[in-house]
Amino acid sequence: MNVQEGKEKFIQSWGALGSNWGVSRTMAQIHALLLIAPHSLSAEDIMEDLKISRGNANMNIRALMDWGLVYKELKTGERKEFFVAEKDMWDVVKKIIAQRKKKELEPMLKALEELSAVEASDPDSENFVQVVRDIKLFSNKANATLDKLVQSDSNWFVKVFMNMI
Amino acid sequence: MNVQEGKEKFIQSWGALGSNWGVSRTMAQIHALLLIAPHSLSAEDIMEDLKISRGNANMNIRALMDWGLVYKELKTGERKEFFVAEKDMWDVVKKIIAQRKKKELEPMLKALEELSAVEASDPDSENFVQVVRDIKLFSNKANATLDKLVQSDSNWFVKVFMNMI
DNA sequence: CAAAAGTTTCAGAATTGATTGAAAATAAGA
DNA sequence: TCTTATTTTCAATCAATTCTGAAACTTTTG
Known part of the structure; x- marks a missing residue:
């Protein structure tokens, strides 16, 4: 298994686990994606990676922030918002x-x-x-x-x- | 609130709680009903009390037995099966x-x-x-x-x- | 201020999961 | 063995949840 396959598998597994924990599948997948991302990602990045709609991405990112599992990160000079996961x-x-x-x-x-x-x-x-x-x-x-x-x-x-x- | 209302409310609450715990709503309601029943109940009793179909009752009773939350009780002279809940x-x-x-x-x-x-x-x-x-x-x-x-x-x-x- | 970039909302579509009910299977009694 | 009571199964239906996508809104920048 190479790194790319590994990452995909991780996202799927994390999503499956989450869906039994009150964290919806997509919510958990976004969290997983951010966990293993080497740097913060924008909503756009997340949409593309997980192949989900804008609305879906937005709703779940917000839910993750409400729960305190994901933080917003503002980059100077960038207009977009970036997100990072709580890793502990x-x-x-x-x-x-x-x-x-x-x-x-x-x-x-x-x-x-x-x-x-x-x-x-x-x-x-x-x-x-x-x-x-x-x-x-x-x-x-x-x-x-x-x-x-x-x-x-x-x-x-x-x-x-x-x-x- | 009288006893009857109390029992209904308990079954509803237990069902709602359960549905977030991998125990489906109906499964939890059956468990609740058995918890507060003064004696064991038959599948028929459960169907009537909760107003659910035979198939639904059967599937969920079996799931509860698989989980070890409900036990079968055979009464001598009775052909039907009766059920009791784990109360601890x-x-x-x-x-x-x-x-x-x-x-x-x-x-x-x-x-x-x-x-x-x-x-x-x-x-x-x-x-x-x-x-x-x-x-x-x-x-x-x-x-x-x-x-x-x-x-x-x-x-x-x-x-x-x-x-x- | 207007245009551009980005974010949020939400009604309807799609998906997933639960429930019904009737038929098949099983077990008990005559 | 045949009949009857009871349980089990499962395809079809229903209900609940999740997702989409386009439109509305907000913020930034020139």
């Missing part, structure tokens, strides 16, 4: 976790909070109230743990990893 | 992680392995090789960590949680 994997993972926590876990916590108001009126609903209580407890722990994780630096990961092994 | 949240999370690891992380590791064969031939591809190396290192760590996590019992989670707080 620990940082990438943290940013994805932060987004998904906000988008998924937090609404669930809110719903569970509301469900806690339900009172068991008969033995049948007793089970329901208990299940909700358990899940709420668990989710709150998970939420707190993820908060710490998102705040922590990459050493934390290394430390936990070492402890486990 | 830590166990549920572990099983989801195990599935996703297999389906997503492992193929990525395989791809990275192949990409490691690529050799840098010029300064431009030097960066590519370096990025692949970094990601591979990180992914291997993540993989090992997740393996430990999947094997661990719920005390592990509590312990890590306590350490962080």
Whole structure:
């Protein structure tokens, strides 16, 4: 496999992985392309490389910037905007976790909070109230743990990893 | 909010959460329904409660059993099959992680392995090789960590949680 | 200020993934 | 064995998501 083939394969794999992570396929492919680009790329470059439309490129670049996975880089004397990827994997993972926590876990916590108001009126609903209580407890722990994780630096990961092994 | 409304709301929320977790909406709803059911349910019960077709119910129940989130229960004297949900949240999370690891992380590791064969031939591809190396290192760590996590019992989670707080 | 360069928006098209429902297969009872 | 209850399969349909491309908008420059 030569370098060119390797790069293409990497972009495809990264895209496939991303699509299971709330990062859409194209979004992940753009990130992959920028990761392995030796220098920053313009929207035009990205469109050409990945053979996607202008609108698609724009939307996904913006989403990546919202997530903090890609940064804008302005070159003096250049009118175009250029983009670079966040390359620290620990940082990438943290940013994805932060987004998904906000988008998924937090609404669930809110719903569970509301469900806690339900009172068991008969033995049948007793089970329901208990299940909700358990899940709420668990989710709150998970939420707190993820908060710490998102705040922590990459050493934390290394430390936990070492402890486990 | 009465118990009935609460149950419906719970099923909807669980379905929404699940759909971002590789567990399809219906799959998660079935799991939710079984979680809060005071006793095991038949495929027919599930179809009626969630207003889904026979085929859909069947496919998703089977998927849930494959994942280890739902168990079959045979009642003596009954020809139908009944189902119950795994209710230990830590166990549920572990099983989801195990599935996703297999389906997503492992193929990525395989791809990275192949990409490691690529050799840098010029300064431009030097960066590519370096990025692949970094990601591979990180992914291997993540993989090992997740393996430990999947094997661990719920005390592990509590312990890590306590350490962080 | 007008023209050129670049970016953003969004309605409709295309794609992908989920669901239905009826028919085929399987298992249990008579 | 034949009949009936139950589960499984799968092509067709439906729903949701993603992508395109042209038009509108914004910014820069002469």
